[in-house]
Amino acid sequence: MKDARRREPLGSVYAAWERFVQGEDQVLGVRPEVAISWHRCRERYRVDPNLTEAPIAVAEIEHTPEHDGVFAELGFRAAAVAQDVGFAGGVLTVTDSTGRILAEWGDQGTLARAAEANLAPWFCWSESAAGTNGMGMALETHGPVLVKGPEHWCKAFHDWTCAGVAVRDVVTREPIAVLNISCWRSRLPSFAGNWLSNAAVTTQAQLRRRARNSGAELVAAYTQARAGASTPLAAMDTAGKVVIADETASVLMGVPAATPALDPTVRWNPGLPELIGAAQYAATQAARNPDWVGSTQIFTNLSDEPTPIVIRPVFLSGHLIGNLVHFNATEPGPGMPSADRPAAIRPRRVVATRENRMVLLRLPEVAFAESDGNDVWLSTDQGRLRAASASLDRLGGELADVGFLRVHRSYVVNLSRVREVERGRGGELLLIMENGGDVPVSRRNAPAVRRALDI
Known part of the structure; x- marks a missing residue:
């Protein structure tokens, strides 16, 4: 009788899953975060719920040294508890920001079972590739996630229970990696939730310290450029947040003047979508070409006419940490036409x-x-x-x-x-x-x- 009561909630989730894959929108008895993931899988990614294995990862992305450090840190933590997870019949995985599994540890029998679904290195477990699962949901969500049985979008994965957490860039908030535990037809280890959360918090604390150092370097670059500048100047991080701005630039952007914001959690949003987009676009271009310098025009808070700006990237040990933005500057540089920017998916x-x-x-x-x-x-x-x-x-x-x-x-x-x-x-x-x-x-x-x- 106890087992029947334990299975009943998952039975109602499976019934909701069946209706949802047939096109209904009612998902009674399903956790909101899972229902939202199902919606992404069905409407945006169009993942086949009858998929039986994850596809091979085809996207090749260049990992920065900082990202490699995150992978190594998570790998070290995973290896330290691999034996305990193996005793519980589980598998530990570390993925990159695309959902590609980089490494795995765990019980040999479960690893063999996992291989049948391509839960193995070099296969992709993002939501867009494999539907709702611990790794994919962690990439889409801030904080730890849990996916049990029929909460998985693909029926072939309904025998699995997964828990994952993403480590995110503390400046851009974009995911860098995911640490995940998966168990087949068994419960997760009792320590799984707390261990995953602690691993992510500790790793991101290290990233935050580095980000503060990068903020200090941005302020130093701003101070040096300010000494010879004749136009308003600001320093922005790679997410388009303001680290420091002079008196005139601060008025143009609506942020405090000459006040350094080294910690990424207290930097200012200028509230100018065109400027934020230009800074993010510039970061993408500079990451590909360190010598890149760009120019464009944006609307600010002081005028109904567009203001010309020039954007110069700032690097620390070969790693892009932000941009210097010169307002009312006429220095030539390659333009940043909107047609060259990645097209955003327009929501319906x-x-x-x-x-x-x-x-x-x-x-x-x-x-x-x-x-x-x-x-x-x-x-x-x-x-x-x-x-x-x-x-x-x-x-x-x-x-x-x-x-x-x-x-x-x-x-x-x-x-x-x-x-x-x-x-x-x-x-x-x-x-x-x-x-x-x-x-x-x-x-x-x-x-x-x-x-x-x-x-």
Whole structure:
């Protein structure tokens, strides 16, 4: 009787899985994070739920020395507990940011079983390749993940239980590697959850120390360039966050002046999507060609006319750590046309959660998004719903090309749902939305709002 009760929840998950793969959207009894992963697998990645083995990894990416250090650190930690995991009938894996398994440890019998599904080095376990699984979900999610039995998207993997956690770049927040434990028809070791979390936290603490050192080097490069500069200057990291800016550049970007932000967790978001995009594009180009210097034009907070900028990369021991941005500069450099930038996938829907259901919202149904602590909430025609995205920055970036605009540190609005614009005595703007909500506009975002609404 006890075994039957233990299997019952997974039985309801399997029933929901069957309905979902047939096209239904109701996923009662399924954890929201799993339901959202299923949605990505079905709608975005179109992974065959009848896939029986992971595909071979075809993407070759160049790993930086810093990334190699992360792989070595995770490998050392995995080897230290490999025997304990093996006794529990488990397999330990380390993957890179594409989901490609780099190494594995564990029980020989389970390793042989795993090989039948290509749970082995040089095969790819990203969600786009193998559906919902511990490694793939960890790449898509911040924090540890657990995938049990029929929560896996592919039926052939329903006998597995997986737990994984990604180690992320502390500046860009992009994944570097994943540490994962998988068990076949058995429970995970009791220490698995805490061990995975501690391994990720400890490794990222080391990355944070290095990032602070990189921030100090960026400030040093800025100070040296500032001595001979005749135009406004700022230093930005590879994610487009501001590390330091002079008095004029700080006004252009709406950030504090001449205040170094060495720690990546306290750097400033300039709130200028074109500038952030240009800095990220520049980082990509400079990583390929260290001699690259680029120029473009962006809109700032002081003018309705575009401002020319020149971007110069900064390196530390051959590793790109950020860029120096010269405003109102006329120095020639290769342009950065938007057509050369990687095309972003335009979302067709916004995913929200209600209790244990996944709600698929059409874009016109969403009036605005609001950050509240660690959560993002959507004001929609169906009421106030929690967004599946854990970051307003990420959600705003995904929706930037489909009629949404970041108007405040805490708000992203659907411009087509703005009904009125109210001006305060001090010139501040307040957006009155169709659904009756009021959204404040920050001073630094006001010019962009006026341009977008043509007022």
